[in-house]
Amino acid sequence: xxxxxxxxxxxxxxxxxxxxxxxxxxxTAFDYFPWYQQFPGKGPALLIAIRPDVxxxxxxxxxxxxxxxxxxxxLHIMDSQPGDSATYFCAVKETSGSRLTFxxxxxxTVNP
Amino acid sequence: DAGVIQSPRHEVTEMGQEVTLRCKPISGxxxxxxxxxxxxxxxxLLIYFNNNVPIDDSGMPEDRFSAKMPNASFSTxxxxxxxPRDSAVYFCASSYSTSSDTQYFxxxxxxxxx
Numbered sequence: 001x002x003x004x005x006x007x008x009x010x011x012x013x014x015x016x017x018x019x020x021x022x023x024x025x026x027x028t029a030f031d032y033f034p035w036y037q038q039f040p041g042k043g044p045a046l047l048i049a050i051r052p053d054v055x056x057x058x059x060x061x062x063x064x065x066x067x068x069x070x071x072x073x074x075l076h077i078m079d080s081q082p083g084d085s086a087t088y089f090c091a092v093k094e095t096s097g098s099r100l101t102f103x104x105x106x107x108x109t110v111n112p
Numbered sequence: 113d114a115g116v117i118q119s120p121r122h123e124v125t126e127m128g129q130e131v132t133l134r135c136k137p138i139s140g141x142x143x144x145x146x147x148x149x150x151x152x153x154x155x156x157l158l159i160y161f162n163n164n165v166p167i168d169d170s171g172m173p174e175d176r177f178s179a180k181m182p183n184a185s186f187s188t189x190x191x192x193x194x195x196p197r198d199s200a201v202y203f204c205a206s207s208y209s210t211s212s213d214t215q216y217f218x219x220x221x222x223x224x225x226x
Contacts, residue, residue, distance in 0.1 A: 032213045034213070034214075036217075041219075042219060042220075043116075043203050043205070043217030043218050043219050043220050044155070044203075044217050045216075045217065046214050046215070046216075049213070049214070089154075089155060093213055097167065097168065098143055098145075098160060098162070098167070098207065098209055098213070099157055099160065099168055100145075100157065100215060101157070102154060102155040102156075103154075104154050105154060105155070
């Protein structure tokens, strides 16, 4: 069963704009919510992550907003740049182990 | 640090042949993960090891797939016999599981089965 649903599938943003990607999960037994960034031909790389005891985490231009009651979390990229063009994956980690379950991915294009 | 090392980077083989993918995790990391990425199924976990012991192999698609971790610095994923539907990018990742949930991915092996 699909435990993580990510949207949108693709996103086009102008340089300087805000990119927003959303994820919803179906199980409450998760304790770690990372976002990974993947460039073509490369492996995914951790971008930013949050734990359920906080509602927001910011690192530079990247912010995660977490809504525990709604079982949703989102990635906000402020002042989006062409170099941010990549595929972004949300993921959830089970409390009982190390398994990460990934969302379907969002292909972000930032136009100059 | 060299990061996670995978070999080969590209593999083209014919249906029915045996394929072996290799991974060297980051030194000191004690958890190792094998993932498969396809357009249809996205990024899915096949198996992961902790301290060289397989912990969760529920994602291994069928008996044609097997994975081993003979020591802390080496793991293999074997497909025998390979089928065209096995064509995908296979990633290895490692983490220092006792203090971090961050998984560090290798560059991947692009497998094409003709």
